[in-house]
Amino acid sequence: MFNTFDAVLPIPSAIQKHDGAMPVSELKTFHVPEELQIFSDEIMRTAAFFGLRILPSPDPDADLVLKLNSGLGAEAWFMRIDPSSILIEGGGKAGLFYALAAFSQMLITALIKGPAGAVLNCGTACDKPRFGWRGLMLDSARHFQSKETVKAVIRLMAHFRLNTFHWHLTDGQGWRIASDLVPKLSNLAALSPGQYTPDDLREVAEFAGRHNIRIIPEIDIPGHSRGLLAAYPQYACDPAVPGKEFCLGNPETKEFLKKIFAELLSIFPDSPIIHLGGDEAETAHWENCPRCKAAMQAGGFRNMRELENSFMVDMTRFIVEQGRTPMLWGTCSGQTYPADTIIQSWLDIREPLRVAPNGNKVVYSVHNSFYFDYPANLSEPFETWMFELSERGIYMADPYVIWEDRLKDTILGPEACLWTETVPEWRVMQKLLPRLAAYSECAWSPAEKKDWHGFLRRKELLEAAGYHDFLKENIHMR
The missing domain is CATH 3.20.20.80 (Glycosidases)
Structure with a gap:
């Protein structure tokens, strides 16, 4: 059965899938600390592409929360999706940017049939790069x-x-x-x-x-x-x-x-x-x-x-x-x-x-x-x-x-x-x-995670959901 964590490309270092899902329709607010305001426009523009309206909130318990985690490497990131909330952490701004890129991939596949009934599966993903030079x-x-x-x-x-x-x-x-x-x-x-x-x-x-x-x-x-x-x-x-x-x-x-x-x-x-x-x-x-x-x-x-x-x-x-x-x-x-x-x-x-x-x-x-x-x-x-x-x-x-x-x-x-x-x-x-x-x-991605046929399934799912259209729109945003 399809799981939105299976849409992330490149494949993360570790994924834990949990029971349950968060309805996309419940994703209405996000919280970004003052020092990370650069990501506010990123979130709203991505949401707008999918016809969603997600607004910034001063509430640290908003539906979607971004924060820095000094325990992660600068390019590493962590994501947890629960039935009523999403937490995204990055070791630095690079890690947060990469996490949001992964989140956009999950979102586009969740919405492949439109917003009605669309869900993001619960679970966690923890990721870091194999090579420092890419x-x-x-x-x-x-x-x-x-x-x-x-x-x-x-x-x-x-x-x-x-x-x-x-x-x-x-x-x-x-x-x-x-x-x-x-x-x-x-x-x-x-x-x-x-x-x-x-x-x-x-x-x-x-x-x-x-x-x-x-x-x-x-x-x-x-x-x-x-x-x-x-x-x-x-x-x-x-x-x-x-x-x-x-x-x-x-x-x-x-x-x-x-x-x-x-x-x-x-x-x-x-x-x-x-x-x-x-x-x-x-x-x-x-x-x-x-x-x-x-x-x-x-x-x-x-x-x-x-x-x-x-x-x-x-x-x-x-x-x-x-x-x-x-x-x-x-x-x-x-x-x-x-x-x-x-x-x-x-x-x-x-x-x-x-x-x-x-x-x-x-x-x-x-x-x-x-x-x-x-x-x-x-x-x-x-x-x-x-x-x-x-x-x-x-x-x-x-x-x-x-x-x-x-x-x-x-x-x-x-x-x-x-x-x-x-x-x-x-x-x-x-x-x-x-x-x-x-x-x-x-x-x-880690060498042990490479799987050609698994990659094809993820890539073809993203393409079927309109991912290339999203990319072409996204790369000209600013």
Whole structure:
């Protein structure tokens, strides 16, 4: 028999079902302490979507009560439903937000046939995340998205209990940060036009913070820079044929990039982690560049990959000196990076095993598990480098692969990536839904709770109740 606790997705750590139920029609008042008033509008808007009228009350014994519980972790939450009352507790504001997201899922399935006779089953749920890092990367460099679309993505993330928004802001096809340092890049947009002003970026960062999501901004160097080098060829190995890699032997390159990153840090003062890219740089220009060859010899390096490694280590030290943590894409040059540098593993499932002895933390984004630009099935158009990435494939992925005992202290968590070479703005939500639900359970729920067929039952029940309509309305609320 259906129970409204069975509608929660991602599945909670522990559920206890009790006899009895609370009629939804009896849910008329809610109480939120003064320091949690931010949740009042959330509750009323959610209720209004379902045609309910739930009003705030000063009575701490209202029908629905929200409160903080310092005994829970910041992202953990607890819910108890009795025949005449509902208690929701969170260890912090994030935990309360996630609990309300779970409550909205229970509510929509309770109301699947309308308000007449709708009930919320009695019981308790206690929940906390498996991973502290539950990320989503959005590529705004290839195809640009308006800040409204970016905010919608962030709100969708929050609803699915994700907490880290990695924002890929530069690449060869676009430089999306409006800057007086590089004014010639204002028209750099090979696939779609658009830039974010510093105020736009700060607005999105503030919005993300309200939704318990940290932003990790990325400027991708030393490769993936064709557009910038076309506009500023003095930083290329050969100004006549700039290519897409910065000249590593030009001492002005590093100083120029430090100014660029200093500006990024000023725009995102609350971002603890800064991504410097670091992947897929080709060595051909360096190997034919007198300055790069001289720098390689002067440094005693055996090849250009070692020179690249030295260059990127210096850039990570600059980030550390500014009080932030540097992050790089894995397989950057096959070299070792300081232990305080986070490695984002995207190509090799064994890379975490390689860097763990050095002390590096790892974010797991291996492409054939978490690249959302890949087709959900092969009836979609796709590129030659892509694999099929079905919901089941995402759901069954595990950031530890089979090495949890060896990587427990290394893996921070997973991060799904939506690259946009082939994804214009209007397809962003199509690419995220419904697969984001499968990813959220992979990122949040205990491994022992994962059950593909159980997930399908919950997902299909939510979809039948109109959950996607609720999400599309909800993510544009504010």
